[in-house]
Amino acid sequence: MDTKTRNHLSARARVLKALAHPARLAAVDELAKGERCVCELQQIIGSDMSTVSRHLAILREAGVVTDDKRGNQVFYSLRVPCILNFFSCVESVLQASAEQSAQVLG
Amino acid sequence: MDTKTRNHLSARARVLKALAHPARLAAVDELAKGERCVCELQQIIGSDMSTVSRHLAILREAGVVTDDKRGNQVFYSLRVPCILNFFSCVESVLQASAEQSAQVLG
DNA sequence: TTTGTATTTGTCCATATTGCCAAATACACA
């Protein structure tokens, strides 16, 4: 594997890693409905405000969301719309797993 | 957020987490071309055989790949084909990031 | 059965992630 390929895989992995957390997925789901401030996202996620802020920073650094400071609030929004249909395949994986489990059990 | 939603997010996160590693992405890329034994994947990934085996176990447990033991070899293959086009959005994230960096720099 | 090859598992260590509290910062408004 050459260096270019390696770097590309690392870049892809970074994006996936940023998404690979329940709290961050919850944030993305909510942001799919539109721009939200940190306090709104905190209510949904339910963790400490500082924890939510850190999760959002991870999504921002990965390029998944952008932030916009207005007044004393910071509004986050999805930067890449396709992130949404993007999950349909993850669902397929889950569904295939469920079917297999059902087979094993049944 | 109710328990059902929470569980669903965790399940999605598990799949993404399984994919969120350069070595495992390399394996998925290679498996996109067809079934491969562990030793073939090891040559591409370049880590210790035991490390590769562990990565494959993670993908298997997440439902991304299946394994088939034939003779004294184990052949892995993609279980859910859509995993592939699935990455086009990750690419969009990367491209958007690159454009933004270019703007900042330029 | 013995030998060799392919793969997995046990163990250990280094590093990364997560989450909380407390403190710092940013900003609006009085």
Add this chain to the structure above:
DNA sequence: TGTGTATTTGGCAATATGGACAAATACAAA
């Protein structure tokens, strides 16, 4: 300027992850 609200950052402890080596396991072939 001082006060209150929103958000981020510093620091710490608990837990998870990643990778290597060695040992165990599975199987084929001699």
